[in-house]
Amino acid sequence: MLAEIITIGDEILIGQIVDTNSAWMAKELNLIGIKVKQITSVSDDAEHITEALALAEKRAKVILITGGLGPTKDDITKITLAKYFNMGFRRDEATLAHITEIFRRHNRPMIESNNMQADVPDGCTVIKNENGTAPCMWFEHNGNIIVSMPGVPFEMMYLMQEQILPRLKESFKLPFIVHKTILTANIGESFLAVEIEQIENSLPEHIKLAYLPKLGQVRLRLSSTGPEETVLKEEVEYYAQQIIAKVKKYVVVEEDIALEKAILNIMNERKLTLSTAESCTGGYIAQLITQHPGCSSVYIGGAVVYSNKLKESVLGVNPETLNNHGAVSEQTVKEMALGALTHFRTDYAVAVTGVAGPDGGTPGKPVGTVWIAVASSSRVIARLFNFGNKRAQNIERSAIAALTMILNELNQYGD
Amino acid sequence: MLAEIITIGDEILIGQIVDTNSAWMAKELNLIGIKVKQITSVSDDAEHITEALALAEKRAKVILITGGLGPTKDDITKITLAKYFNMGFRRDEATLAHITEIFRRHNRPMIESNNMQADVPDGCTVIKNENGTAPCMWFEHNGNIIVSMPGVPFEMMYLMQEQILPRLKESFKLPFIVHKTILTANIGESFLAVEIEQIENSLPEHIKLAYLPKLGQVRLRLSSTGPEETVLKEEVEYYAQQIIAKVKKYVVVEEDIALEKAILNIMNERKLTLSTAESCTGGYIAQLITQHPGCSSVYIGGAVVYSNKLKESVLGVNPETLNNHGAVSEQTVKEMALGALTHFRTDYAVAVTGVAGPDGGTPGKPVGTVWIAVASSSRVIARLFNFGNKRAQNIERSAIAALTMILNELNQYGD
Numbered sequence: 001m002l003a004e005i006i007t008i009g010d011e012i013l014i015g016q017i018v019d020t021n022s023a024w025m026a027k028e029l030n031l032i033g034i035k036v037k038q039i040t041s042v043s044d045d046a047e048h049i050t051e052a053l054a055l056a057e058k059r060a061k062v063i064l065i066t067g068g069l070g071p072t073k074d075d076i077t078k079i080t081l082a083k084y085f086n087m088g089f090r091r092d093e094a095t096l097a098h099i100t101e102i103f104r105r106h107n108r109p110m111i112e113s114n115n116m117q118a119d120v121p122d123g124c125t126v127i128k129n130e131n132g133t134a135p136c137m138w139f140e141h142n143g144n145i146i147v148s149m150p151g152v153p154f155e156m157m158y159l160m161q162e163q164i165l166p167r168l169k170e171s172f173k174l175p176f177i178v179h180k181t182i183l184t185a186n187i188g189e190s191f192l193a194v195e196i197e198q199i200e201n202s203l204p205e206h207i208k209l210a211y212l213p214k215l216g217q218v219r220l221r222l223s224s225t226g227p228e229e230t231v232l233k234e235e236v237e238y239y240a241q242q243i244i245a246k247v248k249k250y251v252v253v254e255e256d257i258a259l260e261k262a263i264l265n266i267m268n269e270r271k272l273t274l275s276t277a278e279s280c281t282g283g284y285i286a287q288l289i290t291q292h293p294g295c296s297s298v299y300i301g302g303a304v305v306y307s308n309k310l311k312e313s314v315l316g317v318n319p320e321t322l323n324n325h326g327a328v329s330e331q332t333v334k335e336m337a338l339g340a341l342t343h344f345r346t347d348y349a350v351a352v353t354g355v356a357g358p359d360g361g362t363p364g365k366p367v368g369t370v371w372i373a374v375a376s377s378s379r380v381i382a383r384l385f386n387f388g389n390k391r392a393q394n395i396e397r398s399a400i401a402a403l404t405m406i407l408n409e410l411n412q413y414g415d
Numbered sequence: 416m417l418a419e420i421i422t423i424g425d426e427i428l429i430g431q432i433v434d435t436n437s438a439w440m441a442k443e444l445n446l447i448g449i450k451v452k453q454i455t456s457v458s459d460d461a462e463h464i465t466e467a468l469a470l471a472e473k474r475a476k477v478i479l480i481t482g483g484l485g486p487t488k489d490d491i492t493k494i495t496l497a498k499y500f501n502m503g504f505r506r507d508e509a510t511l512a513h514i515t516e517i518f519r520r521h522n523r524p525m526i527e528s529n530n531m532q533a534d535v536p537d538g539c540t541v542i543k544n545e546n547g548t549a550p551c552m553w554f555e556h557n558g559n560i561i562v563s564m565p566g567v568p569f570e571m572m573y574l575m576q577e578q579i580l581p582r583l584k585e586s587f588k589l590p591f592i593v594h595k596t597i598l599t600a601n602i603g604e605s606f607l608a609v610e611i612e613q614i615e616n617s618l619p620e621h622i623k624l625a626y627l628p629k630l631g632q633v634r635l636r637l638s639s640t641g642p643e644e645t646v647l648k649e650e651v652e653y654y655a656q657q658i659i660a661k662v663k664k665y666v667v668v669e670e671d672i673a674l675e676k677a678i679l680n681i682m683n684e685r686k687l688t689l690s691t692a693e694s695c696t697g698g699y700i701a702q703l704i705t706q707h708p709g710c711s712s713v714y715i716g717g718a719v720v721y722s723n724k725l726k727e728s729v730l731g732v733n734p735e736t737l738n739n740h741g742a743v744s745e746q747t748v749k750e751m752a753l754g755a756l757t758h759f760r761t762d763y764a765v766a767v768t769g770v771a772g773p774d775g776g777t778p779g780k781p782v783g784t785v786w787i788a789v790a791s792s793s794r795v796i797a798r799l800f801n802f803g804n805k806r807a808q809n810i811e812r813s814a815i816a817a818l819t820m821i822l823n824e825l826n827q828y829g830d
Binding site: 012013014015016017018019020022023024025026027028029030035036037038039040041042043048052055154210212214276278281282283284285286287289290291293294295296299300301302303304305306307309310313314343344345356357358359390391392393395 | 427428429430431432433434435437438439440441442443444445450451452453454455456457458463467470569625627629691693696697698699700701702704705706708709710711714715716717718719720721722724725728729758759760771772773774805806807808810
């Protein structure tokens with residue numbers, strides 16, 4: 001089963017916004033067994049939209065369109081779709097009531113262009129957009145399904161999860177698909193492939209293994225398709241456990257979640273707390289953690305200690321350590337981690353200090369040199385890393401390495 | 416002049432990576448007066464690549480292709496391009512020497528697939544990729560220019576800036592284009608449009624004004640195209656100054672840079688220092704600031720104080736203040752800012768405390784309630800905000816509001 005995504009709107013084509021919607025949609029479609037053949041971004045132009053849609057219909061059975069549904073004159077998606085499907089317009093009363101209610105709640109006056117958001121092509125099925133005024137429209141055409149959704153990410157995401165994905169599964173009577181993801185770290189894709197070659201070769205036809213590498217991590221995803229969900233789950237689990245047993249020391253999580261979310265889950269369950277002490281990552285680790293709702297049961301807070309003075313005053317790093325070994329050293333990073341542990345009174349603390357670049361490198365400590373430490377009541381460990389030489393990459397890889405080290409400590413001293 | 420972007424590779428189509436390249440390229444092309452007509456993401460499939468390229472050639476004169484140039488068998492871009500342009504292959508000696516040098520430097524053995532990265536279609540111009548092994552290839556075909564680049568962002572960016580953009584300007588003898596961007600905050604796009612309507616209507620034909628809104632900010636971009644660069648600059652500056660005079664109180668920066676970069680520039684020039692005290696933004700502000708190389712001359716560091724205990728121990732917030740007014744209150748946010756100012760010894764400090772959600776809201780302080788304070792030796796000011804109700808948005812809008820407040824303080828007490 002193939003799908004295509006069409007995004008409409010000049011914001012993407014002038015580079016004002018990055019299209020994050022398409023990647024998210026593609027991932028979700030993949031999980032229910034629908035493959036994305038092409039993603040196309042076109043302008044708010046009737047002819048261009050029509051051309052893209054007609055071509056997409058030749059290649060795929062599902063076309064998901066986002067954007068171009070606002071109340072302003074630029075947004076001609078709806079008129080173009082009606083013309084394409086040869087439909088007239090009707091005013092959808094349920095949508096109008098919903099829009100009116102939203103305006104009432106925000107105490108804002110409605111003008112005619114707001115009413116017109118309730119006008120829809122008369123042959124479409126309207127799907128209520130709980131989080132906004134633009135309705136979602138579902139068309140069936142030549143055996144294909146075409147869905148038009150607003151481009152606002154959370155409106156689109158909610159619609160996809162609650163409405164579109166279940167309806168697509170239903171419409172095409174898609175076979176069950178079961179996934180199991182194993183997150184590995186500290187091993188490259190090709191080396192991993194060698195390690196698990198035999199298991200991979202023994203997989204039955206209907207179970208696929210995908211390698212999804214990303215900055216020092218590789219996600220292994222087993223996907224199994226068939227008519228019996230329970231059987232699929234058992235099979236996938238069977239092969240997953242074989243892989244895990246074979247590469248145990250590289251496995252960090254047996255779920256498809258972010259590293260920091262895995263840490264929060266484990267620590268929350270064990271009622272442990274965490275703090276951070278960041279120099280070169282500059283708050284990036286704290287920010288990754290605090291993205292997640294409910295993180296406050298585990299994460300107490302931390303310090304961004306860019307200057308040496310703050311390393312001393314906030315974390316209690318000894319000025320002599322800084323003097324003798326420098327800010328980027330095993331001694332300093334350990335004192336930072338221990339300082340966070342005691343000053344912030346947490347069960348675990350992580351510390352990072354390094355040369356993110358582009359400046360600040362020396363022959364002995366070139367750009368990309370990073371020390372990371374994890375401290376707990378049982379011990380403090382530190383590791384030296386040498387990453388690339390671009391600032392953004394060094395920061396991101398440092399954060400991933402730090403989170404991996406915390407997870408390793410938790411896995412080791414855990415159960 | 417129209418361009419199209421084609422990205423090749425399954426990573427985007429399975430949602431494993433977000434395509435940030437295209438937005439960046441579109442923005443850069445726009446700045447030299449080339450408009451992007453369509454962005455297309457296709458799979459590593461010869462027929463599909465050929466179809467996309469043929470269609471793009473009908474719509475645009477410049478086609479920029481990224482991705483699909485790695486050494487693995489999946490990457491069939493090069494073979495497909497050679498076939499499409501009806502070319503044979505040659506081994507490019509300069510490229511081979513460059514690849515060999517990279518492997519030598521990293522002390523890694525070369526295998527045949529690495530050598531093959533130096534094979535290129537014999538009718539293309541090879542452009543050296545300073546940052547990687549995959550060469551950039553420039554084709555001229557039916558009066559169109561087609562460029563194939565690696566998909567690794569920093570390799571692509573370097574190639575675009577140093578090579579492709581200058582060559583495109585040269586090839587098409589593009590007219591000069593001069594931009595001036597004014598960043599405004601605290602005013603909506605439509606209200607801004609009313610304010611400057613008369614100035615907009617008085618603009619000559621060759622000067623365009625674009626509204627680029629993004630989360631509480633609107634960038635106004637004046638673009639002028641013509642044969643005489645000096646004249647264009649003077650004209651654009653003339654109209655920019657009219658706009659600035661008209662909406663002065665909403666203008667935060669007169670340059671196309673990020674808010675935090677504008678802060679760093681001003682503070683660096685005035686030799687001022689900054690610290691942060693973040694609760695609900697969880698390190699996001701620190702992270703925005705520390706993205707920028709050289710930030711350490713201004714930014715000393717800060718605290719992420721998720722728990723009340725840390726607000727007390729790290730920032731010296733009075734327990735009674737927290738007890739009497741709560742963590743999300745004017746009193747607390749002011750003590751946080753003053754605490755950062757004194758404990759971290761900086762000239763300015765910013766503090767944020769709020770309910771990011773989805774949990775933690777109360778009838779009096781619903782999700783999205785955020786207090787922000789900026790402290791300096793002259794005064795401490797605090798403002799209450801009520802943002803939306805999604806966590807990620809609340810965090811991002813809080814950060815933007817905090818940075819805007821710092822800029823306003825600097826602009827007010829500055830010169």
